[in-house]
Amino acid sequence: MMGPVQILVVGFERPTFSGEVLTQLARLGEAGVVRLVDLLLVSRSHDGTLETLAAPTQLGAELGGLATALLGQPEGTAGDRPAGADPESAEVTTWSLADAVPPGSAAAVALIEHLWATPLRSAIQRAGGRPLEETWLAPNDVARLEDLITRRSI
Amino acid sequence: MLLVPRQLLRAGMTGDVPYYGGRLSPAQAYAASHPSARPPGSGRVADTTRAEVGDPRAATSRAVSPTPPTGNQEDVLLSLQHLLGAGVITPEEYTGLRARLGA
Secondary structure, three states, rough: OOOEEEEEEEEEEEOOOOOOOHHEEEEEEEEOOEEEEEEEEEEEEEOOOOOEEOOOOHHOOOOOOHHHHHHOOOOOOOOOOOOOOOOOOOOOOEEEEEEHHOOEEEEEEEEEEEHHHHHHHHHHHHHHHHHHOOOOOHHHHHHHHHHHHHHHHO | OOEEEEEOOOOOOOOOOOOOOOOOOOOHHHHHOOHOOOOOOOOEEEEEHHHHOOOHHHHOOOEOOOOOOOOHHHHHHHHHHHHHHHHOHHHHHHHOOOOHHHO
């Protein structure tokens, strides 16, 4: 069973990629922390149309296929309710790449499996815990936290 | 290649995290159902939403109109009933909010 998979969408003004981010992801993959499942490059024109871009040749021609199949749908099909959505639930919220990528820009879309989180998620489920909130600290709050840690260690 | 984006469910790392987008969070519902927190006759109210997250801007207060909102009371009641049915507000909060409408 796969671990939690994060979708990271990073915008770029121009679709040029140095490979530095991939190097870091590869390092974390070797350490068993995360696994880069797939990487898709997309551009969005000013009229809102999304197009996939060819991955740099050194990254492999097969890159982006999984993400395209997961995040896209065959042309001409209706935008159905997402699979697994409870039709009675008022709390269902959805998103799509169209919400994330502004017109006139390019983005890298990474599917990242968090290998480290699998045992934690299983432990939470076994303990009967249910998620109430999950977010990231804003940079200012991270700085505040760092300050608190520093003060405590003095 | 053209990509027609598919709608996907939002989820958290450890599972489906409840999302209150566009609706009252439990804390906001609590604040709305406790009008006594407002200084009587002041016409100003503390920004409880900011206070909940420790935002220093909560120290300031914002002007609010002392005039109760006008609108179709029936619609408001229907909205309250929807919030109650969806579990956003408790029966006690529902009763309190309904009492404020004079219903």
